[in-house]
Amino acid sequence: xxxxxxxxxxxxxxxxxxxxxxxxxxxxxxxxxxxxxxxxxxxxxxxxxxxxxxxxxxxxxxxxxxxxxxxxxxxxxxxxxxxxxxxxxxxxxxxxxxxxxxxxxxxxxxxxxxxxxxxxxxxxxxxxxxxxxxxxxxxxxx
Amino acid sequence: xxxxxxxxxxxxxxxxxxxxxxxxxxxxxxxxxxxxxxxxxxxxxxxxxxxxxxxxxxxxxxxxxxxxxxxxxxxxxxxxxxxxxxxxxxxxxxxxxxxxxxxxxxxxxxxxxxxxxxxxxxxxxxxxxxxxxxxxxxxxxx
Amino acid sequence: xxxxxxxxxxxxxxxxxxxxxxxxxxxxxxxxxxxxxxxxxxxxxxxxxxxxxxxxxxxxxxxxxxxxxxxxxxxxxxxxxxxxxxxxxxxxxxxxxxxxxxxxxxxxxxxxxxxxxxxxxxxxxxxxxxxxxxxxxxxxxx
Amino acid sequence: xxxxxxxxxxxxxxxxxxxxxxxxxxxxxxxxxxxxxxxxxxxxxxxxxxxxxxxxxxxxxxxxxxxxxxxxxxxxxxxxxxxxxxxxxxxxxxxxxxxxxxxxxxxxxxxxxxxxxxxxxxxxxxxxxxxxxxxxxxxxxx
Numbered sequence: 071x072x073x074x075x076x077x078x079x080x081x082x083x084x085x086x087x088x089x090x091x092x093x094x095x096x097x098x099x100x101x102x103x104x105x106x107x108x109x110x111x112x113x114x115x116x117x118x119x120x121x122x123x124x125x126x127x128x129x130x131x132x133x134x135x136x137x138x139x140x141x142x143x144x145x146x147x148x149x150x151x152x153x154x155x156x157x158x159x160x161x162x163x164x165x166x167x168x169x170x171x172x173x174x175x176x177x178x179x180x181x182x183x184x185x186x187x188x189x190x191x192x193x194x195x196x197x198x199x200x201x202x203x204x205x206x207x208x209x210x211x212x
Numbered sequence: 213x214x215x216x217x218x219x220x221x222x223x224x225x226x227x228x229x230x231x232x233x234x235x236x237x238x239x240x241x242x243x244x245x246x247x248x249x250x251x252x253x254x255x256x257x258x259x260x261x262x263x264x265x266x267x268x269x270x271x272x273x274x275x276x277x278x279x280x281x282x283x284x285x286x287x288x289x290x291x292x293x294x295x296x297x298x299x300x301x302x303x304x305x306x307x308x309x310x311x312x313x314x315x316x317x318x319x320x321x322x323x324x325x326x327x328x329x330x331x332x333x334x335x336x337x338x339x340x341x342x343x344x345x346x347x348x349x350x351x352x353x354x
Numbered sequence: 355x356x357x358x359x360x361x362x363x364x365x366x367x368x369x370x371x372x373x374x375x376x377x378x379x380x381x382x383x384x385x386x387x388x389x390x391x392x393x394x395x396x397x398x399x400x401x402x403x404x405x406x407x408x409x410x411x412x413x414x415x416x417x418x419x420x421x422x423x424x425x426x427x428x429x430x431x432x433x434x435x436x437x438x439x440x441x442x443x444x445x446x447x448x449x450x451x452x453x454x455x456x457x458x459x460x461x462x463x464x465x466x467x468x469x470x471x472x473x474x475x476x477x478x479x480x481x482x483x484x485x486x487x488x489x490x491x492x493x494x495x496x
Numbered sequence: 497x498x499x500x501x502x503x504x505x506x507x508x509x510x511x512x513x514x515x516x517x518x519x520x521x522x523x524x525x526x527x528x529x530x531x532x533x534x535x536x537x538x539x540x541x542x543x544x545x546x547x548x549x550x551x552x553x554x555x556x557x558x559x560x561x562x563x564x565x566x567x568x569x570x571x572x573x574x575x576x577x578x579x580x581x582x583x584x585x586x587x588x589x590x591x592x593x594x595x596x597x598x599x600x601x602x603x604x605x606x607x608x609x610x611x612x613x614x615x616x617x618x619x620x621x622x623x624x625x626x627x628x629x630x631x632x633x634x635x636x637x638x
Contacts (some may be wrong), residue, residue: 086256090232107292114228121229122276122289123269128266147264148602149627150485151293151435151577153462155455170481171439172398176574178437178481197454199463199483201575201627254456290460293435293577293625295604297597312623314583318432320579320623339596339604341577341625343433345483370540371547374516398512404530405513406560406573407553414549431548 074098076078078135081143091124099181101169102185103135108162120158129181131196132167137202139178140169143179150200158178158185175204201205220277223285227273233266237275243311245277250304253326262300262327262337271323271340272308279319279344282311287319292342296310300327300337317346358382361427362419369415375408377415385453392446393469404442404469413465413482416451421461421486424453429461434484442469442479459488464473500524503569504561511526517550519557527595529561534588535611546584546611553608555624558593563603563628566595571603576626584611584621601630 077093082088082105091113097104101164107113107128115121130147138145167181180199220237224230231254240247249255249270257263272289280287309323321343326334362379366389368373375397381388391397391412399405407463414431422429464483468476504521508514508531517539523530533539533554541547556573564571593607606625610618 079259084258086254087261088257090254091265095436112214112228115230116226121227121269122228123233123265123272126268126272127263130268130333134264146310149293149295149575149604151291153291153483153485154289155462166416170437171216171478178439178575194455197483199437199481211308228404291433294524294598295625295627312579313620320433320581336597339625341579341623343579366537368539368542369547372541373554374538375549381574396512399514400510405511405553406548407517407556408513410552410556411547411549414552418548431580433577433579435575437575438573450575 071099074139077143078103087102088131090125096164098135098139100139101136103132103139105132105135105165106162109160118159120163120169120200121176122154125154125158125163125183125196128163128165129183129196130164130200132181133179133200136167136169136179136181137208139205140172141177141202143174144205145202146205148201148203150198152196152198154196156193156195158183158193160185160187160193162186164192177202213241216281219234219285220227220245230273232270235270238306240277240281242281243278245274245281247277247307249305251302253290259299260301262271262305264296267296267305267325267338268294269304270305271325272342274307274323275340275342276319276344278309278311278321278323282314282319283317283344283346286347287344288344288347290343292340294338294340296338298335300325300335300336302329302335304325304328306334319344355383355419358423362387365427371460372415375411377412377424379417380448382419382423384423385420387416387423387451389419389449390446394494401441402443404447406438408414409438409447409480410436411474412447412449413467413480416449416465417482417484418462418486419449420465424456424461425459425486425488426475428489429486430489432485432487434482436480438480440479442467442477444469444471444477446470448476451459461486500565503623505530507511514557517553517556518555519554522590524565526558526565527562528563529558529593531558531561532588532589535586544585545591549620551580551584552555552591553607554589554591555609556626558591559576559605559624559626560609560628561609562593562595562605566598566603567601567628570631571628572631574627574629576624578622578624580620580622582621584609584619585610586613586619588612590618603628
C-alpha cells in the first residue's frame with residue numbers, strides 16, 4: 071500500500087504534464103485510486119469553471135492508474151468516454167477511479183470526478199468509463 | 213469566415229487553460245474547425261510522448277468549436293469518446309473536427325488528431341466522437 | 355412502485371422488438387430498473403454465446419427505462435457506450451441500470467449486464483454508460 | 497473480394513440472432529463492409545420506428561465485420577459508442593463500416609447507419625465508433 075502510493079507518486083512526477091497541471095496521488099490501493107488537483111485560474115475555460123479538458127485529463131490519468139494497479143506499471147488508456155455532469159469550480163478536483171473488470175491484458179475502469187469546495191462539500195462533475203491495456207509485451211505501443 | 217476565425221480566436225484567448233497549453237485556431241468554417249498545438253516537453257507523459265490528457269483536451273475543444281459553428285457561441289461538450297491510436301510526438305498536434313449531424317440544440321461531432329513532424333508529415337494519433345449542446349436557454353448549465 | 359412496474363411492463367409490451375426478443379421488467383423503482391431476458395438459441399452468435407447485439411439492445415433499453423423513471427415516459431437513449439467484459443451464456447440475462455445524474459431534460463445512466471446460470475450464479479458480462487433525454491417538448495425527436 | 501463476400505455471408509448465416517433479425521451482407525472489401533437489414537414491424541419500438549437496439553446490433557455487427565477484414569475471422573467487438581441521430585423507418589437499414597486504424601490485434605472502426613426508403617432515399621440515423629480485437633490467441637476470450 072505504502073509502496074503503491076510511492077510508486078504512483080513517482081509515475082505522476084515523471085509526467086511533465088501532470089507536474090504542470092499540479093496533480094497529486096491522494097490514495098491508491100489494488101483496483102482503486104484517488105487523484106487530486108488543486109483548482110487555480112490557469113485551469114479555467116472562459117466562464118470561470120475548470121476547463122473540461124482538465125477534467126478529461128484527470129479522469130484519463132485516474133483510469134490509467136486504476137488499471138495499472140492490476141495490470142502493472144506498463145499500461146495506457148486505449149480509449150474512454152466521459153460525460154460532463156456539472157460545471158466544476160471550488161478548491162480542488164477529486165477523481166476516484168476503480169477497476170470494473172480486469173483480464174490479463176485489459177482492464178475496464180470507471181472514474182467519477184468531483185469538485186470539492188473549501189469546506190469539503192463535493193459536487194459530482196463528471197463520470198468516465200474506459201479501457202486500460204497492458205503494453206508490457208510491446209506488441210502494440212498504442 | 214474571417215469573422216468566424218476572429219471569433220474562434222477570441223474564445224480560445226478567453227480560456228486561461230487553452231492559453232496555458234498554447235492552442236491556436238488554424239482554420240474554421242461552417243461545420244469544420246482545425247486547432248493546432250505546438251508540442252513542448254511540458255505536455256509530455258513519462259515516455260516522452262504528448263500526454264493523452266493533452267490530446268483529449270484538444271479533441272474536446274475542437275469538438276466544442278465545431279459544434280459551435282452550427283449551434284452558436286453558447287455551447288459545451290456534453291460527452292465524448294476518444295480512441296488513442298498511436299503515440300503522439302513531433303512539432304505540433306493538429307485536431308480536425310467536423311459536424312456529423314446537427315439538430316436545433318445538439319450536434320454530434322467527430323475529431324481526428326494528428327501529430328505533425330517538422331517536415332510536415334502527419335501521424336494519425338486519436339479519434340473522438342461526441343455530443344455538443346447549446347446552452348443558450350440556460351436550462352441546463354451542463 | 356406497483357404502478358411504475360405496471361407502466362414499465364406496458365412500455366415493453368408496446369415494443370414489438372422487445373416482445374420478439376422476450377424481455378421482461380423484473381424490477382423498477384425511482385432511478386433503478388432491472389430487465390431480464392431468457393436466453394435461447396435464437397439469440398446466439400456463431401460461437402454459442404448470446405450475440406453482443408442482444409446485450410447491447412438490453413443495456414440500451416435498461417438505460418432508457420432508468421432515465422424514464424426520473425424524466426418521464428417520453429424519453430429516448432441519445433447515445434451510449436458499452437464494454438463487453440465476458441461471453442454471455444446461461445439461463446437468462448439480467449440488466450441492472452441506474453441513474454448516475456439527472457437534470458431536467460437529461461439523465462446520465464449506467465447499466466451492468468449479467469448472465470445468470472440455472473442455479474442463480476451471475477457472470478458480469480457488459481457495462482454501459484449513456485445519455486437519456488426527454489423528448490416531451492418534441493423539439494428534437496431524436 | 498468474392499471470397500470475402502462469401503465468407504462474410506457464411507459468418508452471418510452462422511449467427512442465429514442475425515438470421516432471426518434478417519441481416520444481409522451487401523458488400524465487403526478490405527477495410528469496409530456494408531450490411532443491410534430489411535425493416536419489418538417486429539423490429540419496431542413503441543412509436544413505429546426501428547428499435548434502437550436493432551440499430552445498435554447492426555452497427556456492432558458491421559464494426560466487427562470491418563475489423564475482421566483486417567484482423568481475420570476470429571475477432572469480436574470489445575467496446576463501442578453509438579450516437580442515435582434520427583428515428584429510423586423505411587424499407588431497409590444500411591450500415592456502412594470501415595477501419596479507421598488497425599494494429600496487429602486491434603482495429604478502431606466506425607459505422608454509419610442509414611434508413612433507406614422505398615425509392616432509395618437515405619436518412620442518416622446513427623453513427624458508431626468502436627474497438628475490434630483479435631482473439632486468435634485465445635488469451636482473452638472477451
